[in-house]
Amino acid sequence: MPGKRIGKQTVKLQNPPSIISGAAIVGKKEGEGPLRTYFDNIIEDEKWGEKTWEKTESKLIRETLALILSKAGKSAGDINYIIAGDLLNQCIAANFGLRESGVPFLGVYGACSTMAESMSIGSILIDGGFADNLVCLTSSHFCSAEKQFRFPLELGSQRPPSAQWTVTGAGGVLLSNQGAGPYITHVTTGKIIDMGIKDANNMGGAMAPAAADTIMVHFKDTGLSPDSYDLIVTGDLGSIGREICDELLKIEGININDRFNDCGLMIFDTKKQDVNAGGSGCGCSACVFSGFIFQEMQKGSLNEVLFVATGALLSPISTQQGESIPCIAHAVSISRSL
């Protein structure tokens, strides 16, 4: 195997792409959360002037793309690929939101891990010389996700404490072969892991083994250790999944607790905002990364970050048929300097 591949699941990028701009547009609730100052726009209501939630989600993607491009001083013509996805069936938020973009498009689905998946593919494309500039972008919308995966919004039902709250928002970054960082240095692609959890209201518990596995493999493949990072941030395990992931890694002799956070716990104030175990959705890790993490890396308060977005690869049909939940986690290693 040629030099770029190190270990079983990891690629070390020889020409690390630079993240040159990032943008995030979020919903009202996210705009009331602890990261509100990091978002470019907070939409005033769940429809944002559109007739349906699905259209709103497409608009989130479309407007986020426009922001990413304008912040980087680029036009759509400069972009070789858009790699995007969302939670809706057949990824209609991305497909419809980007249909007028005129840019070669790769649609991806990795549930809530989609942001790391698109950044992984994007980095490899740039490293291989197949693209100069590309955009990685994902979205989710609380209402459209509830409609597809759970119950009608106005139904008077209770959510169990382990349930997570789908983030309304779209976030994305522009990767380029030119630029002054932060750089994507390693990509560790996760494998599908299913530990037999069937409760679709406990995604954190289902996804934790996938996150722990990818983090462990990343260290093994790269020879890096938790000390190599200022922040190891998982996609959206929520409070239960984060604790389980931490304990699973401790059993393996890997202690990341002092630098371990989770996007689902960062985007909301879980004590005050009635989101039970935390946030989730493709937009959650995308907005936390493109807003908070990217800006903090630019400022220099974060230098080395391991971004591990996690996804529960279930569907409403698989849940109704009593299947357990296959899960995945993809890791992207980002460094402020080379």
Place this chain on the structure above:
Amino acid sequence: MNKNYTKKEYQVYVESKTPKSKHVRNIARAFLIGGLICVLGQFISNFLKNKGLDTENASNLTSLILVFLGALFTGLNVYDELGRYAGAGSIVPITGFANSIVSPAMEFKSEGYVLGVGAKMFLIAGPVLVYGISASVAAGILYYLLKF
């Protein structure tokens, strides 16, 4: 990663890590709100009887009014908030039944009046109707047979 836990062990472990619903609190709230809805129904029923309706007509009209109120407060985006607080307390009374029909009707209006509202209206109430009616038919047949 998976060598430390078998699937079964992991499920037990996750269960132990997952906080339980606060049953005592939920039951108390359900009792309170469910009870209040029933008191409201009784109040309406008494009022109608005072106006001269007989018991059967008064209870039919009471159900109608409660269904209307359930539908109205679903449309006003209030019933889901009530449900989040009260749980079964607002699901079990007839107002909850109205909520279970109106909420999908609102949700799926964007897919049109036939394949959206029409087809999805009974998404949640449908199973209740199917098995409720089936059970009543079964009980009727049993009653008929036992009478002989």
